Amino acid sequence: MQTFKKMHWVQNQSEDSLRGAWRQQGQWLHFRLENPLKEVSEFSVLVQWINIPNAEMCSENQRGQIIDVYSGYVWEDWLGLLSPFPHFNVSMEPGESRDFYLFLETNENVNFPIRTISNATYRFVVLFRFLTFLFFTMVGLVSTGWAISEFIKSKEKVYLTILLHFLLFFCLVYSVHGKDLSSFFGNENQLIRHSYYLFLSLNHFIFFIYLYHFVRFTNERMEHPKLFWMFALSGFLYILVPLFPRVYEYRILVLLTIFGSATYFLRSTHQFLLKNKNEEERRYFLGWTLFLFLVFLKTLFHFDFYPYQPFFLYASVFYLPFLTARSFLFLRNYEKRDNTKTRFRTFTNKIDTKEFKLKLESLLESEKIYLNEDCNEVMIANKLGLSYHQLSELINIEYNFNFPTLLNLYRFQEAKRILLENPEMNVSVVGKMAGFGSRSAFYLEFKKQSGVNPNQFRKQTSHSNQNKEVKNKKGNLL
Numbered sequence: 465m466q467t468f469k470k471m472h473w474v475q476n477q478s479e480d481s482l483r484g485a486w487r488q489q490g491q492w493l494h495f496r497l498e499n500p501l502k503e504v505s506e507f508s509v510l511v512q513w514i515n516i517p518n519a520e521m522c523s524e525n526q527r528g529q530i531i532d533v534y535s536g537y538v539w540e541d542w543l544g545l546l547s548p549f550p551h552f553n554v555s556m557e558p559g560e561s562r563d564f565y566l567f568l569e570t571n572e573n574v575n576f577p578i579r580t581i582s583n584a585t586y587r588f589v590v591l592f593r594f595l596t597f598l599f600f601t602m603v604g605l606v607s608t609g610w611a612i613s614e615f616i617k618s619k620e621k622v623y624l625t626i627l628l629h630f631l632l633f634f635c636l637v638y639s640v641h642g643k644d645l646s647s648f649f650g651n652e653n654q655l656i657r658h659s660y661y662l663f664l665s666l667n668h669f670i671f672f673i674y675l676y677h678f679v680r681f682t683n684e685r686m687e688h689p690k691l692f693w694m695f696a697l698s699g700f701l702y703i704l705v706p707l708f709p710r711v712y713e714y715r716i717l718v719l720l721t722i723f724g725s726a727t728y729f730l731r732s733t734h735q736f737l738l739k740n741k742n743e744e745e746r747r748y749f750l751g752w753t754l755f756l757f758l759v760f761l762k763t764l765f766h767f768d769f770y771p772y773q774p775f776f777l778y779a780s781v782f783y784l785p786f787l788t789a790r791s792f793l794f795l796r797n798y799e800k801r802d803n804t805k806t807r808f809r810t811f812t813n814k815i816d817t818k819e820f821k822l823k824l825e826s827l828l829e830s831e832k833i834y835l836n837e838d839c840n841e842v843m844i845a846n847k848l849g850l851s852y853h854q855l856s857e858l859i860n861i862e863y864n865f866n867f868p869t870l871l872n873l874y875r876f877q878e879a880k881r882i883l884l885e886n887p888e889m890n891v892s893v894v895g896k897m898a899g900f901g902s903r904s905a906f907y908l909e910f911k912k913q914s915g916v917n918p919n920q921f922r923k924q925t926s927h928s929n930q931n932k933e934v935k936n937k938k939g940n941l942l
Contacts, residue, residue, distance in 0.1 A: 483575050483771060490518070490569040497564060497580065499556040508586045511550040511568065513576040515644050517651050518569035519550035525562045546593060547643045551586065571646065571657040573768045597642055603785045604634055610792055618799060622681040623792065625674040630788045632670050636663035637781050640766070658706035660766060668699025668722055675733045681795070682802070683865055687732050687912070695725035705767075715767050723760050730756060739868050739905070741840055748794045755780060755787050801856050802866065821862050823848055824855075834874045835899040841867045875899045876913045879906065883922050891918045 484491060499505040511519060522532035534552040556562060568574070581589070611627035614620070639645055645659040655662060672692070679686050686692060701718050704711040711718065730752060737745035758780035765776040799805040827833045827847060836843075844867075845855040859867050879898035882889065895906030895918075910918050 482578050484573065486570060486573045490567055491574060493566040493568065493578070495564050495566070495578075496561065497554075497556065498561040499558060502558045504558065505556045506554070507580050507582055508551045508553050509564070509566070510579050510581050510586060510589070511566075511576070512579065512589075513570075514547040514549065514641065515571045515646075515657075516550050516568055517571065517646065518567075520567045521552045521564060523554075523562050523564045525560060545643065546597060547647055549589070553583075554580075571644075571651070572766075575765075575768055575772055577772060593642075597638075600634055600637075600785070603788075604631060607631075607785075607788055607792075610789075614792060614796065618805065620677075620681050620795070620799070620805075622674065622677040622795060625670070625677045626788060626791050626795075629667070629670050629674050630784060632663065632667050633784055636660065636667055639663055641777075654707055655703065661702040661706055664702040664763065665700045668702070668726065669696055671726060672696035672699075672729065675729055679733050682736070682798070683860075684733070684736060684869075685912070692729060695722075695729065698722055698725060719760075719763060719767060723756070723763070726756060727753075735908075736866075736868055744794065744797065748791070751787050751790060755783060758783055801853060802860055817858055817862060820848055820850065820858055824858070828870075828874050832874075832878070834871050835878065835897070837896070837899050837901045839871065839899065871899075872909045873913070876909060879910060879918065880914075880921070883918060884925060887922060891922075894918065 482493065509521065521534055522530060524530055534554065550568075566578070607627055607630055611623045614623040639659045645656050649656045651657055672695070676686070676692070699722055701711075701722065705715045705718060706712065734749045734752065737749045761770075761776045762780050764770055765773065770776060824844070827844060833839055833844065833847070841855055842852055845852050848855065850858070856867060859865070859870055863870055875898045879894055879900075882894045882897055883891075886894070892903045892906075895903055898906070900906035900909065907917050910916075910921070914921055916924065
């Protein structure tokens, strides 16, 4: 005990938790407790984290007596499904003051609460953890049945990718808050000790798999496919963080790179939902954006950039089941509107599609209704005397893509004509005249259709025309 007293003790800077850097040889913690009551106080010292292979505690009272035997670290194991929180049962006499020395061998930086709680509160913590685990297990089973059922009916793999995303995220949370992999495979392997990073990598990759199948589901075109798959694999950089000290020093750059790529491709694959002025589609995109942000906060916490906050840890966890269910409902409703999907194709059976296709093309080519930036599917459906769903199905059947794509094709052609006929006109004005709602939307669509932005197109066309003039002059001279 005298050796302990001569050691250098560092003051903890956090009120909510203990914070400290990981040390291979383990860490000793010192704290003092006092029983101000006039009766014996019985409670538990709880270490609220699971990735702790070994924990020991001893204490010294005011008379110099050493106590190094404590009951605890044994609890209801729920059939071995959950790892225990290390805890020690303590009994203190009335008015007694005692110094405690706690040894923790951890697999990561120390950033978790160490609390004194009553026996009743401890039993509640144990029960709450089990009920939470049971809840997510049941949600996983329901989601599995739901996704498989939708896939069988629609043959759309996007349902299965959302299910896989949920199940892998469940595994990630389970490995950090439920039962660590070292409980199964031992504590010798560095990657097993830091299994959180492995599951982070797999989750990032599966998220990109979902994005890929969502693009195929909506019949949109994937932008920068090579870059897409390169960043899909970039998530495996997480594995290097616990294995190499040099990479660990720059883990924030790894984190920003990976989440930056996920955010960019989430936007690029879902941005058409924002253009349709459909509230359900906007909420779907914003739902996934919010989830990505919450996962970013959770990962920041585990990378030890923020002090312990329950919100950082659990917000994304409890939000995901609702996002998953909402995603299944949205995809099903999207199928009903998109009549390239066979199981809900019913609306155009009652109309002459060829007749209404001619009327639609007349509106677009003769009246140029697309020049109105407020032009939308509802407006055109009303002019044709169709319902929103009938027009949507008509376009998908006759053109094999959706309404925004058709509208932008006409706007793109109009913009090309204006650019060629008015070489001095400001590009933003050209976009407005062609019906685009903003300069950025005009640039994105123009580059998507032609591979170059409007300014580059104008320069290339100008050079091409000059070359033709030179050839014509040479031909005349000859």
